[in-house]
């Protein structure tokens with residue numbers, strides 16, 4: 001059924017995509033973010049006339065005052081910077097073209113889509129004369145994709161003001177058919193936590209020397225052996241934590257045969273499942289343990305020179321059950337066996353898991369059921385990092401979900417080529433946020 005709002009919605013979101021907002025650590029361009037925010041003001045005039053606006057080095061915070069000052073506030077978030085768009089695109093990344101029932105462009109899903117939808121919901125409600133019960137804050141950072149400095153600063157400022165939110169709702173999971181292979185249902189993946197992210201440097205040293213008489217175990221060889229060991233052995237603890245069990249338990253009724261048996265009995269079968277899952281898919285594997293990805297490396301500067309120092313960078317995502325310190329200790333111990341030093345470049349920011357039995361999670365569940373009938377809400381653990389992690393400072397309930405029905409292609413298009421969103425999902429997405437604003 002065609003929703004008559006869809007065309008206008010698509011055109012409004014297309015304009016936000018056309019205002020390019022790629023964030024970069026090498027080159028900061030505050031102007032283009034200011035232009036984008038000017039466009040927000042034009043698109044949502046009543047909201048910007050009603051709410052108080054504050055800027056934190058170009059990251060945006062809005063406060064829409066509620067009726068009852070005693071009611072705790074809520075916070076809706078979506079960053080407005082995007083990642084670069086290299087590669088060959090079917091529709092140019094910053095053209096905002098509408099074709100084949102989709103809107104194409106960088107940021108359509110990550111995360112101008114949800115930013116647009118939540119502000120549109122507020123704009124329409126203000127037009128209807130609605131005033132929220134408690135204060136509603138909107139946060140939109142301009143640097144989520146590079147360092148999260150905006151969200152870090154805003155969450156600290158809110159903490160200093162003594163503000164505690166009933167909940168925060170940021171980007172995270174979306175709605176997908178069969179997200180794990182074998183579950184015949186459409187699931188709303190509501191992130192209740194995310195893994196921490198640390199950057200480690202592994203350094204192998206030697207006296208150096210000429211490449212004509214290398215001897216054994218030169219620095220690059222040691223690094224190679226070390227990386228191979230990480231790849232082939234279980235360095236980190238595997239555990240099927242309660243959130244992963246809950247996710248499978250809710251998916252199990254849509255599975256068939258042995259899979260259904262396995263996933264309905266995660267309590268007894270946890271040890272088996274924990275070992276099987278990483279073989280099943282990299283994403284499922286990442287949910288049950290700390291992972292480390294080797295991303296950069298360097299040897300000597302000469303083709304015939306042995307390095308005095310060679311290094312690789314490992315990007316670590318630490319699990320909640322093993323944690324930051326123990327995960328780093330485990331990899332440090334292994335590295336030492338190969339004569340390699342471990343240096344922590346960036347320790348990251350561990351954040352807790354939100355209780356999915358709490359009222360905020362139930363509210364999101366109800367909003368999904370009301371606006372996307374038949375979709376099954378599921379708590380899950382995000383393996384990627386988001387701005388949400390900083391907001392555990394100001395709320396015990398940090399939920400990570402954007403109300404878009406997407407395909408696997410669309411999921412892969414986030415940070416990839418041909419990012420796009422279905423036009424049909426735009427109107428229910430606005431309705432989702434309206435539900436949250438009315439009932440939250």
Ligand SMILES: [Zn+2]
Nearest residue numbers: 083110145415
């Ligand atoms: Zn992103």
